[in-house]
Amino acid sequence: MKGTLLVVGSLNMDASIRVARMPRVGETILGEQITFSPGGKGANQAYAAAKLGTAVHMAGAVGEDGFGQTLCDHLQSVGVDCSLVQNVPTVSTGSAFIVVDQDGNNSIIVSQGANAACTADQISDEVLQSCDAVLLQMEIPLDTIESVVRRAHDFGKMVVLNPAPAPSDLPRSLYQGIDWLTPNETELQTLTGETCCSMEDLVHAAQKLLDFGVQQVLVTVGDQGALWVNRDQALLFPSRKVQAVDTTAAGDTFHGAWLCALLEGRSIEDAIVFGNLAASIAVTRPGAQSSIPDRAEVEALAADAIRPIRIR
Numbered sequence: 551m552k553g554t555l556l557v558v559g560s561l562n563m564d565a566s567i568r569v570a571r572m573p574r575v576g577e578t579i580l581g582e583q584i585t586f587s588p589g590g591k592g593a594n595q596a597y598a599a600a601k602l603g604t605a606v607h608m609a610g611a612v613g614e615d616g617f618g619q620t621l622c623d624h625l626q627s628v629g630v631d632c633s634l635v636q637n638v639p640t641v642s643t644g645s646a647f648i649v650v651d652q653d654g655n656n657s658i659i660v661s662q663g664a665n666a667a668c669t670a671d672q673i674s675d676e677v678l679q680s681c682d683a684v685l686l687q688m689e690i691p692l693d694t695i696e697s698v699v700r701r702a703h704d705f706g707k708m709v710v711l712n713p714a715p716a717p718s719d720l721p722r723s724l725y726q727g728i729d730w731l732t733p734n735e736t737e738l739q740t741l742t743g744e745t746c747c748s749m750e751d752l753v754h755a756a757q758k759l760l761d762f763g764v765q766q767v768l769v770t771v772g773d774q775g776a777l778w779v780n781r782d783q784a785l786l787f788p789s790r791k792v793q794a795v796d797t798t799a800a801g802d803t804f805h806g807a808w809l810c811a812l813l814e815g816r817s818i819e820d821a822i823v824f825g826n827l828a829a830s831i832a833v834t835r836p837g838a839q840s841s842i843p844d845r846a847e848v849e850a851l852a853a854d855a856i857r858p859i860r861i862r
C-alpha cells in the first residue's frame with residue numbers, strides 16, 4: 551500500500567548561471583547564459599516524490615505572476631496536487647539565484663517572496679489526517695513550520711524536517727515533534743555548534759540532535775552519501791560515484807526518493823539506498839526539477855546499489 555505525502559514548503563523560480571569558478575568578494579566575473587527553471591526546496595522534493603510514484607499534496611504560496619503559475623503547472627505535470635498552494639496578490643513568487651561552478655558545486659541566494667506568506671491555516675486538520683507523512687523545509691516562516699509540526703505530530707503522522715537553510719537557534723520544542731531531521735553537513739554544524747571534520751564528528755553532532763528530542767537523524771554528506779544515526783546505531787550509506795555536472799537539488803531528489811520508498815513500505819535501509827541512487831542521477835544533469843529522474847531510471851541502477859557501512 552502506498553502512503554500519501556504532504557509537502558509544506560517553498561516554490562521558487564531558479565535563475566542559474568554556470569561559471570568557471572565562484573567569484574571572490576568584490577570581484578566581477580563572466581558566466582554563461584542564464585537559465586530560468588522550476589525550483590524551491592519544497593517544490594523540488596514534492597516533484598521528486600511524485601515523479602517516482604508517490605501521491606503528493608503541496609502546500610505553499612506563490613505570487614500572482616507568470617512564475618507562480620509556471621511552477622504549479624510543472625508540479626501538476628507529475629501529478630502533485632497544488633490545491634493548497636495559495637496565490638498572494640501583492641508579492642513576487644519566490645526566486646533563487648544559483649551559481650554553479652565547473653565541478654557542479656553551487657551557491658544559492660533565495661529571495662523568499664511569496665513563500666513568506668505561507669501559513670499553517672492553509673492546511674486543515676482533515677488534510678493533515680489524510681496524509682501519512684509531512685515533509686517541511688525552512689524557506690517558509692518558522693511559526694508556520696512550528697504549527698504544522700505540532701499538529702502533524704499530535705495526529706501521529708511521520709514528520710520530516712529538512713532544516714535548509716538552517717538557523718542557529720531552532721526552538722527546542724520543535725525538535726520534539728520531529729521523527730526525522732535531515733540536515734546536510736553544514737546545516738548539522740549550524741544547528742549543533744559542533745565542528746565536523748570526520749565521520750565520527752558527524753555522528754557526535756547528530757547525537758546532539760537526538761538529545762534535543764528528534765527520533766532519527768539522516769545527514770546528507772554530499773558525494774559521500776547519507777549517514778543515518780539513531781540511539782542504536784550509525785550507518786553510512788555510500789553513494790554511487792559519478793561525474794557531477796550540477797549538484798542543485800541533489801538533496802531534494804534524495805528526500806523525494808527516500809520518502810517515496812518509505813511510503814511504499816520498503817525498509818529504511820532500502821529507502822536510503824533508493825534515495826542515494828536517485829540523487830546520483832540528479833547530479834549528472836543541470837537544474838533543479840529538470841535533473842530529477844523517473845522511476846525506471848532509478849530502478850535501472852539497482853545493481854549499483856551500495857549497502858551501508860556501520861560507523862557505530
Ligand code: RIB
Pocket residue numbers: 560562563564588589590591594645646658660689798799800802838
Ligand atoms: O535545493 C535547491 C533549491 O534551493 C533550489 O531549487 C532553490 O530554489 C533553493 O530553494
